[in-house]
Amino acid sequence: AQSVTQLDSQVPVFEEAPVELRCNYSSSVSVYLFWYVQYPNQGLQLLLKYLSGSTLVKGINGFEAEFNKSQTSFHLRKPSVHISDTAEYFCAVRRGNNDMRFGAGTRLTVKP
Amino acid sequence: DTEVTQTPKHLVMGMTNKKSLKCEQHMGHRAMYWYKQKAKKPPELMFVYSYEKLSINESVPSRFSPECPNSSLLNLHLHALQPEDSALYLCASSQDPFRNSPLHFGNGTRLTVT
Numbered sequence: 376a377q378s379v380t381q382l383d384s385q386v387p388v389f390e391e392a393p394v395e396l397r398c399n400y401s402s403s404v405s406v407y408l409f410w411y412v413q414y415p416n417q418g419l420q421l422l423l424k425y426l427s428g429s430t431l432v433k434g435i436n437g438f439e440a441e442f443n444k445s446q447t448s449f450h451l452r453k454p455s456v457h458i459s460d461t462a463e464y465f466c467a468v469r470r471g472n473n474d475m476r477f478g479a480g481t482r483l484t485v486k487p
Numbered sequence: 488d489t490e491v492t493q494t495p496k497h498l499v500m501g502m503t504n505k506k507s508l509k510c511e512q513h514m515g516h517r518a519m520y521w522y523k524q525k526a527k528k529p530p531e532l533m534f535v536y537s538y539e540k541l542s543i544n545e546s547v548p549s550r551f552s553p554e555c556p557n558s559s560l561l562n563l564h565l566h567a568l569q570p571e572d573s574a575l576y577l578c579a580s581s582q583d584p585f586r587n588s589p590l591h592f593g594n595g596t597r598l599t600v601t
Binding site for chain 1 (some may be wrong): 493512518527528530535537543577581584586587589590591592593594595597
């Protein structure tokens, strides 16, 4: 079954620094990958998605991710983070119709 | 603002109570989902309705009973819950149940069972 692994449970970073949140997937077939963000006491908000085509995907809030088939990765990046980016980030994969599964999450903390 | 609306935002109930969580979307989506999220954990899939029919039940205890009255509404009926059922319950919808449709989430109902 398809799944995703988020390699870092916590990532602290200073404001205006670049950040990369890592996600690896396991699948032998075509995949549909997503990144979501969850702010405190809120639901999940879609940041970006990879369905097909260009391997570099741009999302909201200045985030982007690169699909790398040879490394089975879908890492999330931002060149310069803000305090407001502090949140929980989830990588997710569609496991067939009707089903979406999430990684364990990465807590991004942006420090002044 | 989210396009998936969940009510109530908070709910405290005793173990003998019966309550319901409600979810509504007006985006014309044909798939709706219930997830359970414990603190510092990812959301865990509970149920999926596809075209108003239950298509996935992740072996959820019968004290949780989903209902999909129409394509815009999704309910979760709760009865005889346990304290360990305390969690954030998230509703989501997608345009269709197919693999390329992202989920849109509500802000959740924070449930506390006493």
